[in-house]
Amino acid sequence: MNSLINILTKFGLIKDDLDYHIVRASMVIMFLFFGYQKWFEYEAERLLPYISNGPLIFWMYPVFGFRGASWFLGVAEWLLCTLLFLGFWNKQLGILGALGSCFALIATVTIIPFMPDGWDASAGGFPAMTGNVPFLMKDVVLLAASFYLLKQDVMRVSLAAARPISDRLEQLDRKRGRGAVSTG
Numbered sequence: 533m534n535s536l537i538n539i540l541t542k543f544g545l546i547k548d549d550l551d552y553h554i555v556r557a558s559m560v561i562m563f564l565f566f567g568y569q570k571w572f573e574y575e576a577e578r579l580l581p582y583i584s585n586g587p588l589i590f591w592m593y594p595v596f597g598f599r600g601a602s603w604f605l606g607v608a609e610w611l612l613c614t615l616l617f618l619g620f621w622n623k624q625l626g627i628l629g630a631l632g633s634c635f636a637l638i639a640t641v642t643i644i645p646f647m648p649d650g651w652d653a654s655a656g657g658f659p660a661m662t663g664n665v666p667f668l669m670k671d672v673v674l675l676a677a678s679f680y681l682l683k684q685d686v687m688r689v690s691l692a693a694a695r696p697i698s699d700r701l702e703q704l705d706r707k708r709g710r711g712a713v714s715t716g
Contacts, residue, residue: 552681553620555680556616556619556620556626559616559677559678560616563610563616564609564613567607567609567610567612567613570603570605570606571603575602576599579602579605580598581664582643582668585643585646585647586639586643588638588642589639589640592604608632609636612636613629615628615629615632616629616630616681617629619685623685623688623692624689626681627686629681633674637675641668641671641672644668647663647664649662649663650662
């Protein structure tokens with residue numbers, strides 16, 4: 533086991549926030565591709581059972597119509613994608629993206645108990661998933677990833693704000709290649 537840990541350490545898997553960056557990148561990719569689908573008729577048709585049975589999103593059809601609800605979701609997912617992507621450099625925008633992602637995924641996870649025929653009766657019902665429920669279960673993991681990003685970004689913004697101004701000026705100068713700053 534120690535050999536495996538040493539190899540993983542040499543590849544940088546436990547340093548430099550690799551996990552944080554991989555989770556952020558995967559969420560960006562997920563929202564990019566899922567948002568893209570929302571612009572097509574085939575996806576608008578596939579959304580019908582989800583939106584119709586979603587206790588937090590059922591209102592979208594009366595407000596936006598059949599295609600409009602899909603487009604609304606596409607815009608929302610691309611906005612979250614953009615905010616999460618910008619979070620690589622700006623943690624405040626990352627916080628907004630992660631918070632929006634949490635809300636979006638709570639809205640989809642809450643569909644699970646209301647999805648008709650979601651539990652296979654021939655297998656005894658719950659927890660034997662069937663129909664659309666297995667697709668929604670991925671959102672439980674994505675919700676956890678969103679909370680992870682939210683926590684990480686809030687911690688990073690809080691720690692940066694708590695550092696003395698001289699430390700922040702010194703770090704800024706190092707980034708610009710000027711060396712240390714005299715504070716006295």
